[in-house]
Amino acid sequence: MANEKMVKAITSMDEDFAKWYTDIVAKAELMDYSSVKGCMIIRPYGYAIWENIQKTLDGMFKETGHENVCMPMFIPESLLQKEKDHVEGFAPEVAWVTHGGNEKLEERLCVRPTSETLFCDHYANIIQSYRDLPKLYNQWCSVVRWEKTTRPFLRSREFLWQEGHTIHATAEEAQAETVRMLETYARFAEEYLAIPVVKGVKTEKERFAGAADTYTIEALMHDGKALQSATSHYFGDGFARAFNIQFTDKDNKLAYPFQTSWGCTTRLIGAVIMTHGDNDGLVLPPAIAPIQTVLIPIAAHKEGVVEKANEVYERLCKVCRAKIDLSEQSPGWKFAEYEMKGVPLRVELGPKDIEKNQCVIVRRDNRQKYFVSLDDLESEIARLLVEVRDSMLEAARNRRDSMTYVAHDLDEMIKIADEKPGFIKAMWCGDRECEDALKEKAGVTSRCIPLEQEHIGDTCVCCGKKADKMLYWGKAY
Amino acid sequence: MANEKMVKAITSMDEDFAKWYTDIVAKAELMDYSSVKGCMIIRPYGYAIWENIQKTLDGMFKETGHENVCMPMFIPESLLQKEKDHVEGFAPEVAWVTHGGNEKLEERLCVRPTSETLFCDHYANIIQSYRDLPKLYNQWCSVVRWEKTTRPFLRSREFLWQEGHTIHATAEEAQAETVRMLETYARFAEEYLAIPVVKGVKTEKERFAGAADTYTIEALMHDGKALQSATSHYFGDGFARAFNIQFTDKDNKLAYPFQTSWGCTTRLIGAVIMTHGDNDGLVLPPAIAPIQTVLIPIAAHKEGVVEKANEVYERLCKVCRAKIDLSEQSPGWKFAEYEMKGVPLRVELGPKDIEKNQCVIVRRDNRQKYFVSLDDLESEIARLLVEVRDSMLEAARNRRDSMTYVAHDLDEMIKIADEKPGFIKAMWCGDRECEDALKEKAGVTSRCIPLEQEHIGDTCVCCGKKADKMLYWGKAY
Numbered sequence: 001m002a003n004e005k006m007v008k009a010i011t012s013m014d015e016d017f018a019k020w021y022t023d024i025v026a027k028a029e030l031m032d033y034s035s036v037k038g039c040m041i042i043r044p045y046g047y048a049i050w051e052n053i054q055k056t057l058d059g060m061f062k063e064t065g066h067e068n069v070c071m072p073m074f075i076p077e078s079l080l081q082k083e084k085d086h087v088e089g090f091a092p093e094v095a096w097v098t099h100g101g102n103e104k105l106e107e108r109l110c111v112r113p114t115s116e117t118l119f120c121d122h123y124a125n126i127i128q129s130y131r132d133l134p135k136l137y138n139q140w141c142s143v144v145r146w147e148k149t150t151r152p153f154l155r156s157r158e159f160l161w162q163e164g165h166t167i168h169a170t171a172e173e174a175q176a177e178t179v180r181m182l183e184t185y186a187r188f189a190e191e192y193l194a195i196p197v198v199k200g201v202k203t204e205k206e207r208f209a210g211a212a213d214t215y216t217i218e219a220l221m222h223d224g225k226a227l228q229s230a231t232s233h234y235f236g237d238g239f240a241r242a243f244n245i246q247f248t249d250k251d252n253k254l255a256y257p258f259q260t261s262w263g264c265t266t267r268l269i270g271a272v273i274m275t276h277g278d279n280d281g282l283v284l285p286p287a288i289a290p291i292q293t294v295l296i297p298i299a300a301h302k303e304g305v306v307e308k309a310n311e312v313y314e315r316l317c318k319v320c321r322a323k324i325d326l327s328e329q330s331p332g333w334k335f336a337e338y339e340m341k342g343v344p345l346r347v348e349l350g351p352k353d354i355e356k357n358q359c360v361i362v363r364r365d366n367r368q369k370y371f372v373s374l375d376d377l378e379s380e381i382a383r384l385l386v387e388v389r390d391s392m393l394e395a396a397r398n399r400r401d402s403m404t405y406v407a408h409d410l411d412e413m414i415k416i417a418d419e420k421p422g423f424i425k426a427m428w429c430g431d432r433e434c435e436d437a438l439k440e441k442a443g444v445t446s447r448c449i450p451l452e453q454e455h456i457g458d459t460c461v462c463c464g465k466k467a468d469k470m471l472y473w474g475k476a477y
Numbered sequence: 478m479a480n481e482k483m484v485k486a487i488t489s490m491d492e493d494f495a496k497w498y499t500d501i502v503a504k505a506e507l508m509d510y511s512s513v514k515g516c517m518i519i520r521p522y523g524y525a526i527w528e529n530i531q532k533t534l535d536g537m538f539k540e541t542g543h544e545n546v547c548m549p550m551f552i553p554e555s556l557l558q559k560e561k562d563h564v565e566g567f568a569p570e571v572a573w574v575t576h577g578g579n580e581k582l583e584e585r586l587c588v589r590p591t592s593e594t595l596f597c598d599h600y601a602n603i604i605q606s607y608r609d610l611p612k613l614y615n616q617w618c619s620v621v622r623w624e625k626t627t628r629p630f631l632r633s634r635e636f637l638w639q640e641g642h643t644i645h646a647t648a649e650e651a652q653a654e655t656v657r658m659l660e661t662y663a664r665f666a667e668e669y670l671a672i673p674v675v676k677g678v679k680t681e682k683e684r685f686a687g688a689a690d691t692y693t694i695e696a697l698m699h700d701g702k703a704l705q706s707a708t709s710h711y712f713g714d715g716f717a718r719a720f721n722i723q724f725t726d727k728d729n730k731l732a733y734p735f736q737t738s739w740g741c742t743t744r745l746i747g748a749v750i751m752t753h754g755d756n757d758g759l760v761l762p763p764a765i766a767p768i769q770t771v772l773i774p775i776a777a778h779k780e781g782v783v784e785k786a787n788e789v790y791e792r793l794c795k796v797c798r799a800k801i802d803l804s805e806q807s808p809g810w811k812f813a814e815y816e817m818k819g820v821p822l823r824v825e826l827g828p829k830d831i832e833k834n835q836c837v838i839v840r841r842d843n844r845q846k847y848f849v850s851l852d853d854l855e856s857e858i859a860r861l862l863v864e865v866r867d868s869m870l871e872a873a874r875n876r877r878d879s880m881t882y883v884a885h886d887l888d889e890m891i892k893i894a895d896e897k898p899g900f901i902k903a904m905w906c907g908d909r910e911c912e913d914a915l916k917e918k919a920g921v922t923s924r925c926i927p928l929e930q931e932h933i934g935d936t937c938v939c940c941g942k943k944a945d946k947m948l949y950w951g952k953a954y
Binding site: 032034035036039040041042043044047048050051067068069070071072073074075076079091092093094095096097098099100101102109111118121122125126137141142144146157158160 | 509511512513516517518519520521524525527528544545546547548549550551552553556568569570571572573574575576577578579586588595598599602603614618619621623634635637
């Protein structure tokens with residue numbers, strides 16, 4: 001069958017990891033390429049994953065008191081230029097609007113690459129007194145960065161994200177917010193995406209343009225490359241000074257407030273694919289799977305099968321996001337199709353099962369098969385969905401740990417970086433020169449200074465001088 | 478008190494309707510002006526209204542089998558030009574991106590004013606057989622149209638909307654979809670926004686660029702001006718031919734599919750303001766109100782009041798979107814504040830109420846006051862929220878009907894248009910010349926040919942020739 005062949009034709013990840021990845025995003029119908037160079041189309045199945053991510057994160061943000069707003073998508077050039085480091089970082093990679101209809105604009109506008117400048121402009125307008133603080137804002141939107149090389153979900157010229165922007169009366173409060181949101185992302189990654197992450201701080205070199213500190217969660221992909229999965233920035237009062245945002249404090253004095261921003265993107269879908277996927281396709285964590293359980297009738301032409309299947313399907317709908325596939329394709333084709341799409345649980349129901357008042361449940365993550373009495377259907381589905389998530393997280397953590405190495409000196413670092421894909425833990429003296437040298441000689445970048453420090457030595461892996469910081473290093477997306 | 482004065486200071490709608498409107502959007506904190514000319518900032522309270530609209534409509538779309546997708550925000554110039562009428566309609570009002578970073582683009586891109594061309598480009602890629610049809614897609618995003626004059630929510634250069642795009646094997650199916658979505662919008666407007674609408678078809682002059690038919694729902698604002706509140710377009714196979722989208726039908730022949738698109742925007746928030754608002758501010762229909770019930774304690778310094786108020790608040794939270802205001806402002810200030818914000822129900826609770834095991838509930842829409850036993854709190858709140866919506870719809874419908882006139886000839890039309898703001902029903906022969914003449918002489922445009930026709934005469938209101946179509950005419954936003 002032509003279709004059957006099509007579904008199966010994905011490159012093995014050992015053969016060509018990049019090809020395996022692009023095969024999955026296309027064949028699982030997550031995205032399509034568009035006529036707009038470097039921009040992609042997110043198809044219904046891919047977008048439904050994003051909607052689930054969005055819904056959960058939005059709930060977490062609202063629980064912590066954040067409110068959604070909507071800023072313009074354009075930034076006037078003069079506004080972008082107000083904060084020196086920020087404009088240096090972003091100006092080279094923005095898209096410029098120069099004409100409206102047939103008229104040339106007096107001032108060109110960039111399509112937002114991020115919205116700090118717009119939020120600051122608004123804050124200057126609405127904040128007068130300490131009573132107006134804090135403002136805990138977030139927005140869901142798309143942003144544009146004119147990247148040279150792009151890959152679906154991982155790096156594209158336009159991408160979907162959320163960007164939180166908060167402003168506080170004190171530095172302590174803003175710092176606490178920065179860490180709180182980092183923790184929110186880490187919890188979301190582990191609990192909902194089943195992706196273990198390292199929480200840490202970026203070195204000055206890797207900081208967000210304009211930030212005083214950038215926090216990050218770093219995940220390790222199947223191929224041993226790191227993926228920065230969300231970031232949280234502390235700005236101090238740098239932006240407030242650049243935009244002249246001032247407020248009257250409790251002592252009736254004018255003061256500058258302190259700011260943060262934090263974001264995550266559709267890149268998380270790439271992280272899910274490259275953390276959990278296998279050679280048969282996607283493997284989705286139940287919390288974000290558009291379909292959590294697919295029911296496939298066996299020998300559907302036999303009397304009573306479709307009827308019973310529909311009855312079971314109704315029951316499934318009450319406990320999870322369920323689908324029934326009554327199409328004319330063979331069960332084998334359907335198995336392959338929903339494996340490709342990463343559906344966590346497959347329920348098979350045939351004449352023999354019906355006779356025995358049972359169904360067969362097969363897990364996508366580890367292929368384990370269960371014969372389940374229909375009397376226990378709901379409780380077993382609920383139990384298995386939790387178990388799948390737990391196993392996926394454990395498997396990902398074990399793999400990550402088994403691909404995490406320690407280097408004590410430059411030779412060791414180069415050898416590991418050369419031979420063993422993964423994270424490398426190593427001490428660092430704090431000098432930018434050593435960071436640059438490691439990039440040049442070992443091809444690795446600093447991923448983060450983890451919040452949980454370990455003592456693995458006292459000297460810099462590069463220069464051999466005294467060092468008290470342990471970092472994660474690696475090749476990264 | 479300075480604050481009290483600020484809240485009260487809105488222009489009366491009889492004095493200056495336009496000023497009344499902009500006062501409300503600013504003072505109810507729905508929006509703020511931005512440094513980007515013609516673009517606005519939607520503030521948390523305004524955005525929460527949009528989120529409620531979005532959530533409800535999205536649920537209705539999904540119930541009817543629609544799936545969300547995400548298209549790029551840019552359209553290459555060559556793609557925009559593929560359908561002749563479409564490009565003529567939109568090219569004069571798009572924003573053009575000409576540079577990415579420091580490089581001039583080979584082909585300039587417009588920021589989408591609407592996405593028919595992008596959807597067609599994608600359909601051509603994914604549709605081969607009748608088995609691939611229909612595709613029922615929708616996307617939530619913002620679009621840009623370079624308007625000369627702008628007004629918050631009603632007309633801005635960037636606005637939020639949803640755009641549904643569907644493609645079908647037959648003309649009949651696509652036509653049915655066009656009408657089905659019109660009905661969906663009408664139901665949403667009446668049930669959730671309490672806005673009565675006229676459903677109809679646009680004349681050729683008022684059609685969407687590229688459409689074979691445009692359906693519309695038209696609402697009447699407080700000032701007698703019409704507001705086009707949502708549209709649904711039938712495209713025939715025009716776009717399919719322009720983009721060469723073909724499929725193999727059941728007889729194994731190549732055929733062109735048929736398309737629709739339909740959309741509504743943040744303009745609906747403008748419709749809510751101008752349908753229900755009064756001289757004290759917003760009046761929100763409960764279904765989309767970010768806060769449905771606000772609890773204001775009276776004499777909060779007295780023993781037991783705050784405690785009891787918190788207890789009542791907990792109960793309110795279980796049946797509606799509730800807020801408690803324990804701030805130091807006076808009850809009078811709070812009353813004005815939440816009236817400005819259009820909160821449907823206010824619950825007052827003071828020492829005397831507590832003694833009597835009661836609370837006072839005041840409706841925003843008609844100021845009616847109820848003394849409610851705390852034993853009946855939940856059921857009374859639920860009942861009143863329904864009643865508020867029903868009364869609001871009825872009041873709006875009565876006002877609309879009382880502002881709807883009939884004209885039989887040109888003199889009458891001119892006189893009514895001059896003296897009486899509102900809808901004018903009149904017969905039309907179908908000639909574009911008469912339509913243009915009515916615009917020129919009476920200052921009215923055709924709003925729609927209502928689906929529910931009435932017989933009010935047999936001759937055209939303009940030329941006096943035979944006419945069999947009754948139209949709604951009026952001045953419009």
